[in-house]
Amino acid sequence: MFSSTFRNRIMRVLNAFRFYSTNSVQGGEQLKCLADAVNNRDYLAVERIIVEQDPFEVRRLKMESYTSEEEPNIIASSSKSRLIGCLCEPEADAINWMEITKGKPAKCYCGNWFKLVDFEEYLAQPWKPKN
Incomplete structure (x- = not known):
């Protein structure tokens, strides 16, 4: 159905997305903010961080x-x-x-x-x- 070139391009994009999404979560500012919110027991901020702060989500x-x-x-x-x-x-x-x-x-x-x-x-x- 799809040519092999097209499939290869899709796989490269998906692999790049997986690489950047996992690396950004490991050392990003989001986890620091989430940790601060959890330590301060600010559960409203925790909810906002989890729901609203995915930088890779297009919505x-x-x-x-x-x-x-x-x-x-x-x-x-x-x-x-x-x-x-x-x-x-x-x-x-x-x-x-x-x-x-x-x-x-x-x-x-x-x-x-x-x-x-x-x-x-x-x-x-x-x-x-x-x-």
Whole structure:
């Protein structure tokens, strides 16, 4: 069904993903944050770390509908920049991709604001349960 070249490419990508995902967990900041949260018995932070902090998971998040430069959507990352996509409208078929960097918030074409922060700053934000 698939050519051997195509199969080989897929296997290389899967092996690279397994290598990076296991190496990042062994010495990453996430385990330090998780250990601190467990030692401090902050179980709400433990839940947030386990549920929200998988840096390799691609997922669709529903953000607040109104954001401003003072109160942007917060995106956690351990790198200096990150590629994110904004749907802009609920019925949109196209994704507007943009690269955001740590520091000042970035504005999408639709008016949504995004800010890239460290995981520690992300966890320090007041948490609102989703209804």
